[in-house]
Amino acid sequence: MVISAEFLGLLLLITSAAALGLSIVIDVGRVSAEKTREAMTQRQYDKKRAALAEWRKKTEAKHAELTGLQAKLTEFNGRRHKAMTEARALELSKIELVHELGDPDGNTDLYWAQLTPAPNFPELDRKDIVFSRQIWEYRNVVHIAAYSADQAHGVVRASFGQRNGLAVSPVVPLAMAPDPEAETAAA
Structure with a gap:
């Protein structure tokens, strides 16, 4: 069997087209995988951003609560000191x-x-x-x-x-x- 130049050219053309098609399929797969990874990363980023916003709200609420508790502590310490001073004065006045x-x-x-x-x-x-x-x-x-x-x-x-x-x-x-x-x- 003799292989003619036309047949050889056609075989080369089909092989090149198959290689080109295969490379396009591989590139589309890579691009698709990158897009999927980007979408997953974006979802994770959005979740973490929402969690951060929630934590900030909770932190601000706790900070406000802490400030209120510190004010109460200061008030109660003042009352305690006043009561102790009055108790001491009363004790001293009774002796x-x-x-x-x-x-x-x-x-x-x-x-x-x-x-x-x-x-x-x-x-x-x-x-x-x-x-x-x-x-x-x-x-x-x-x-x-x-x-x-x-x-x-x-x-x-x-x-x-x-x-x-x-x-x-x-x-x-x-x-x-x-x-x-x-x-x-x-x-």
Whole structure:
């Protein structure tokens, strides 16, 4: 069998056309696969973008909630501090230290005065302060046995005075002394 040039040319043409068709099919498959991958990636991107938007909304809501809770915490801490301060003041006002001066005998009267730290109390040297500094945080009163209010006043001034960093209230008869419970209730 003799192969003619026309047959050989036709065979070459058919082979070339088949190769070209095969390459077109392969390129279309690649393009189709790329488009499918791009579409999948776009869907994933859209899902993640929607999830990010949702997380941002949730984060903003939680941030607003956190700000509200921090404000409440600050308010409650303020209330707690105020309540603790009031409880401490009440506790200190209920404790009363009584200092007794004078020699009680049958003829003397009892007088009353209150002692409070003077404004210069914190600056005083330790040796000038009568007793410990801590007792002056409480209510301190003096019961004085004396023959007259003037004598009682002199006894208190001699025992507790400005040199000790203390201020003395006016001396009154013990029967006229103010009630600490009434003072606490009034405050």
